[in-house]
Amino acid sequence: MGTYFASGHAADVMLAALVVEAVWLLTRGRGLGLVLVMLGPAALIVLGLRAALVGAPWPWIALPLALSLPIHLADPRLWHRDNRTV
Template sequence: MQGLFESGRIVDLALVFVVLEVVALLALRRRRGRGLNPAAIATLLAPGVCLFLALRAALTGAPWPVLAGWLTAALITHVLDLWARWRASDRPQ
């Protein structure tokens, strides 16, 4: 187990589960004809993926600019997700 963390492979495992989540959400949408569209799924999950990649960079001793880049990407994708949700909530229902 220690090796999973030291190598950063634990993050790879977590990202596999994120991919499975995306596949499941898309399959549900296709099967039921409703649900989140692919863009909404992407903006929902992108900040978490960026944070996972920042964690992987930290666990593997990557240079600080790599870690800073992933954290910045997480912030940007989080803001985009909030912006999309805010716009959707302003639409008349």
């Protein structure tokens, strides 16, 4: 298990699950923008995790984590707007 995590493959599996969820949401009528805002922060956090697991330099860990915040803050506004029109 240690090698599995150290190679970053655990994060790859999480990213694949996020892609499957995105496809599922898109087939259920959610817009692409909303899906990206809903799942984008999680994907960026997992990318930061993957970078940390494989021993990447700190900017490659910090950048996706920092980018996830503004997308995460946009989530409630878009979620509310989308659900109000349904």
